[in-house]
Amino acid sequence: MSVAENVASAKSARQPLSSRLSANEVKSFVDRESLRRQSNKVLHGHPSPMYWKPLSDSVESLLEKRNGFAQQQDFSVNLYVGTPFCLKTKPARCGFCLFPSEDYRGNAGVEDYIDVLEKEFKFYKPYYAKDTLSSIYFGGGTPNLYHAEHYGRLMSFVDGLYGGVPDDIEITLEGIPQLFNEEKLRAIKNAGFNRISMGVQQLNEKLVKYSGRKQNNEQVFQALEISQKLDLASSIDLIYGWPEQTMDDMLNDLKIAVQAGVHHLTHYELNVAGRSDFASRQKRALLPSIQTNIEMYHRANDYLRSQGFEQVTVYDWKKVKTSPVAERLGRYDYEHNMHHFVEHDEGVVNNTQQICGIGFAAVNFHANGAGVQDENWSYMNHTSLDKYAAKVKEGKFPVDRGFRYEHSDVKLAWLFQSMQTMKINHVDYGNIFHENLLLEYGAVWEELENRQWIRLSETHVEFVGDGQYYIPMIQALVAKNRLAELRAASKDKLDSIAVTIE
Numbered sequence: 001m002s003v004a005e006n007v008a009s010a011k012s013a014r015q016p017l018s019s020r021l022s023a024n025e026v027k028s029f030v031d032r033e034s035l036r037r038q039s040n041k042v043l044h045g046h047p048s049p050m051y052w053k054p055l056s057d058s059v060e061s062l063l064e065k066r067n068g069f070a071q072q073q074d075f076s077v078n079l080y081v082g083t084p085f086c087l088k089t090k091p092a093r094c095g096f097c098l099f100p101s102e103d104y105r106g107n108a109g110v111e112d113y114i115d116v117l118e119k120e121f122k123f124y125k126p127y128y129a130k131d132t133l134s135s136i137y138f139g140g141g142t143p144n145l146y147h148a149e150h151y152g153r154l155m156s157f158v159d160g161l162y163g164g165v166p167d168d169i170e171i172t173l174e175g176i177p178q179l180f181n182e183e184k185l186r187a188i189k190n191a192g193f194n195r196i197s198m199g200v201q202q203l204n205e206k207l208v209k210y211s212g213r214k215q216n217n218e219q220v221f222q223a224l225e226i227s228q229k230l231d232l233a234s235s236i237d238l239i240y241g242w243p244e245q246t247m248d249d250m251l252n253d254l255k256i257a258v259q260a261g262v263h264h265l266t267h268y269e270l271n272v273a274g275r276s277d278f279a280s281r282q283k284r285a286l287l288p289s290i291q292t293n294i295e296m297y298h299r300a301n302d303y304l305r306s307q308g309f310e311q312v313t314v315y316d317w318k319k320v321k322t323s324p325v326a327e328r329l330g331r332y333d334y335e336h337n338m339h340h341f342v343e344h345d346e347g348v349v350n351n352t353q354q355i356c357g358i359g360f361a362a363v364n365f366h367a368n369g370a371g372v373q374d375e376n377w378s379y380m381n382h383t384s385l386d387k388y389a390a391k392v393k394e395g396k397f398p399v400d401r402g403f404r405y406e407h408s409d410v411k412l413a414w415l416f417q418s419m420q421t422m423k424i425n426h427v428d429y430g431n432i433f434h435e436n437l438l439l440e441y442g443a444v445w446e447e448l449e450n451r452q453w454i455r456l457s458e459t460h461v462e463f464v465g466d467g468q469y470y471i472p473m474i475q476a477l478v479a480k481n482r483l484a485e486l487r488a489a490s491k492d493k494l495d496s497i498a499v500t501i502e
């Protein structure tokens with residue numbers, strides 16, 4: 001049924017059409033926002049932590065309730081372990097980064113952090129020990145800044161909490177090229193990691209200098225080569241829309257990456273926001289136009305497809321499966337598991353996938369029902385290292401703020417996750433949430449269909465053409481009224497923050 005037919009049938013059945021967004025509202029939002037730089041590119045959970053507040057309940061009581069749910073269903077956990085430190089750069093924070101981090105404080109600072117982290121792991125023993133791990137991600141910050149001898153100890157915290165780690169799960173460690181030397185990669189492998197994720201950003205050595213990072217391509221190639229030798233899966237992050245970057249620069253970066261034999265890569269559009277150096281007037285003047293960025297998105301996709309890569313989300317790509325080994329090397333379970341954090345099986349709704357976060361700025365996401373029981377929440381650890389460490393040393397959970405999901409928020413969180421995959425299964429949405437997605441956002445789909453940004457089928461809303469590029473904007477559109485409510489309810493000034501929450 002087309003959107004128009006769906007809308008007509010709803011009218012004739014006297015079902016109230018959603019009052020959330022009118023056709024005019026949708027059109028003016030898209031007209032206005034599609035001309036602006038979008039600023040929530042790397043952040044695609046609902047709602048952004050800028051809407052979270054100090055928790056009203058104690059963390060212990062939330063975890064007790066979660067233990068109650070764990071009696072009814074098995075939780076699969078994607079464990080995130082945070083690292084605060086980064087090498088100091090000029091401009092600060094690599095000029096573009098919006099993730100929380102702190103300048104490296106030497107080995108004493110690192111050792112102190114690891115001790116504190118160990119303590120926090122122990123706080124969770126009564127709550128997480130029975131969960132099954134489905135992926136592990138050590139992110140940051142710069143987790144390859146630890147010394148080689150630290151990795152085994154870090155992994156022992158995970159073993160201690162979960163009583164071991166399943167053999168076949170993905171265990172990733174993130175880092176920067178210049179710190180992935182052979183000694184460290186061996187230690188990382190020996191500690192049990194099976195995948196590295198390397199932030200490269202630019203392979204044009206002149207352009208990468210804008211970030212102040214002291215990195216060269218030789219270090220990137222060496223890290224990839226050693227990883228391949230050690231049978232560590234490796235993924236690299238690249239950014240397009242960088243100051244002064246041309247189409248040729250971008251295509252050249254992708255070519256180099258493909259030739260270096262990566263099986264997985266992320267290709268993010270530069271997110272320009274906050275007080276970062278790249279958001280300054282001087283750097284903004286050097287940015288490619290939005291129109292150029294859209295062309296870059298399409299040209300990059302054409303190129304990667306021509307090289308045997310398959311697009312998994314708006315920004316991540318894996319080598320098309322050619323063998324079980326290639327399949328393993330191309331996966332990115334930590335992120336992909338969360339795309340279906342609520343599922344249904346013959347009418348029974350399951351919330352199988354959760355995020356458990358431990359460490360600096362780590363986020364927890366616990367879904368204990370598709371909104372019915374109203375017991376879904378996220379919470380986040382302190383993004384100041386001193387506050388984080390002080391709380392843990394006092395014997396308290398170092399949680400800074402959190403968010404309890406209402407039914408409408410769970411639906412939006414689910415929609416955001418689906419949109420990352422560039423298609424929404426509206427039949428699943430109906431089965432899980434007992435609402436008709438096509439009617440609920442009728443005006444949105446009509447507008448997007450007119451622009452040829454989506455294709456509708458019996459089962460899916462599929463994003464096509466520029467519709468894919470605009471997914472972050474469309475996420476903001478479907479959440480528009482709910483975010484306005486949350487803004488109105490917040491007395492504090494909302495600050496922009498990026499975290500690794502999927």
Ligand SMILES: C[S@@+](CC[C@H](N)C(=O)[O-])C[C@H]1O[C@@H](n2cnc3c(N)ncnc32)[C@H](O)[C@@H]1O
Nearest residue numbers: 096097098140141142175199237268269270271
């Ligand atoms: C947590 S970050 C940092 C990982 C590592 N410390 C590094 O710098 O390579 C993970 C990835 O997010 C991406 N990222 C961070 N800030 C971004 C921004 N402002 N715009 C686009 N991508 C960004 C980068 O590609 C980065 O590698």
Ligand code: SF4
Nearest residue numbers: 086093094097140141
């Ligand atoms: S991009 Fe990476 S190294 Fe740079 S500040 Fe952000 S987390 Fe640290």
